[in-house]
Amino acid sequence: MESSSRRTVRHDCEKCWIRNLETFREFSPPELDFVSEFKSGEMLIEPGATVLSEGSLSPHLYTVLSGWGFRYKILEDGRRQVLNYVATGDLLGLQGTLMGEMQHSVEALSPLSLCVFERERLGTLFRDHPGLAFDLTWIAAREERILDEHLLSIGRRSAIERAAYLLAFLAHKARESGMADTKYINLPVTQSHVADTLGLSIVHTNKTLRKLAERGVIRWLERGCEVLNEDELARIADWRPPVPRRRPFI
Structure with missing residues (x-):
């Protein structure tokens, strides 16, 4: 059941505001078509709500449309270590997709708007869209550099x-x-x-x-x-x- 901290919406990928930012690269027409089909919806998360939990097996990947969140781990005695912060354009849940389960948690720091993708379709991306597959590798490498x-x-x-x-x-x-x-x-x-x-x-x-x-x-x-x-x-x-x-x- 959907909690009060999550609401779903839907916007057209062709009109996505991120595509107007000079920071991000443009999709080719086939890539845009695939991403539009890959995307299953959008989710609005309230501040303080958990997006992903350590140890969970989430069926979804997320891209941040707007807002702030943070990745963290907690020791058994409750001490928390914030690992990194996420904002517009960042990808959530890839670790759980490749590792089998999430190794950290993600919480909304401000009102957070997310694009939702079905994890089981990720194989199609690697098989049919090598440019997007490279992008995922680049995103993972960038995260490693930041954590360094x-x-x-x-x-x-x-x-x-x-x-x-x-x-x-x-x-x-x-x-x-x-x-x-x-x-x-x-x-x-x-x-x-x-x-x-x-x-x-x-x-x-x-x-x-x-x-x-x-x-x-x-x-x-x-x-x-x-x-x-x-x-x-x-x-x-x-x-x-x-x-x-x-x-x-x-």
Whole structure:
């Protein structure tokens, strides 16, 4: 039974707003036809709702149309590690498709709109559309590169460098995903999310974010963060955003 946290809708793939963003590559006509048939519907997820659960055998794959979510794992005692964040154009559920079950969970951070695809039809994509198959490989490789940078941050950056890196990364992701059309960027993350991403206590996280706010690079809001100076955050973190390039999505 469909819960109150999920509602289904349907939009035409040919009119998908993502296709108008310069960040993403265009589909060829056969690819667009296939994706339109591959897609079984859309789903609207409320903030705080679980999209995929660790250990589950989901019959679906998802592409984020709009909104924010995050991937995470939880230890038996309840401690949570946020692994990465997802936004427009990102793919969810591929790991469960290839591994047999999900190795992490995904939760909606803001209202989340998803395209829904039937997992059992993925073989048709690999057999008949090698360009899209390459795109899936590229998406997986990109996720690996991002996780490499996250691991470097947790392992070697100081607390303030970790926080600066995370917020610079999310601001870059917002602009790359067409979710930031203003000078300043609002990120729907709480201090709890930041702490669970950085591997710090909530007290240490609060002190660290206060230092960044005192430098005038962020402004902390009631339920989120406003990024005021992306370049300075990147400088503090000693991080260079990836060179912009058109990337694929499904």
